Amino acid sequence: MSAQTSNRRVQREINLDAEADRVWAALTDSALLEDWLAEDVDIDAERGGELTLRVDGEERNGTVIEAEPERRLAFTWEREGEGESLVEFALEPAVGGGTRLVVVEQALNGPVALATTGWEARLKRLELVLGRVLVFA
Amino acid sequence: MATPADAVFTALADPTRRRLIETLAARQSATASALARELPITRQAVAKHLAALRAARLVRAARRGRETQYSLETKPLAEVSAWAERVGAEWDRHLARLERALADREP
Secondary structure: OHHHHOOOEEEEEEEEOOOHHHHHHHHHOHHHHOOOOOEEEEEOOOOOOEEEEEEOOEEEEEEEEEEEOOOEEEEEEEOOOOOEEEEEEEEEEOOOOOEEEEEEEEEOOOHHHHOOOOHHHHHHHHHHHHHHHHHHO | OOOHHHHHHHHHOOHHHHHHHHHHHOOOOEOHHHHHHHOOOOHHHHHHHHHHHHHOOOEEEEEEOOEEEEEEOOHHHHHHHHHHHHHHHHHHHHHHHHHHHHHHOOO
16 A cells, blocks of 8 residues: 555656657647646746746646756646645657656655745745755656 | 545555555554554654554554554545545446547548
8 A cells, every 4th residue: 555645646657759859848838838738828948047837727827947958858747725735857769769758756845835925934945945845867 | 625534535645554554454463563563664653653544533542541543434545445436436327428529420
């Protein structure tokens, strides 16, 4: 049971029939993101950039944590009525051509979710988020 | 915003508490002393972890005579798997659309 319940984390992988530059554009260009991820997308795809979009009519806001062109993109977002979670994309060449895309979403829990005000809390949250990103790398 | 699921995750972040839950899952109920005999930690440590699990509503306590019997609350754990199912299904849907979008815009 621990494998399923000890982490609020999901991972998906897909081999895409497209080179990394096209996949990267699909992940970071607001107009292209509207083709597949959400509506009304506005993303500033660099570290510290803001992200707003609507998924199934529900607004989500977040912050870009990491953007390494054609390799890694990480941002946070917050589902309505829930705590924040971290979304990470990793791109790598797929065997036999194309691009392998790995997506991980994990909830940022407890103290992170509780830290909602003040700079100290913001810095702590960023530190924690970056710590997790490094673990992922 | 902290949700009940957050409390569950904080409680489950500790490996000893996860062991404790697995031990409790294997039986209907147990006392703190019985749990301490099965795990490589003291009765005091068991009591401390049980308190944290009760605070997260993962464990319930029932007094029987002079003893307190602890057993698992399964609902919060089920909610946690529901999160993974819901979020996983959302990504399946997104990625299927991404695959199609890339095929449609083939240069």
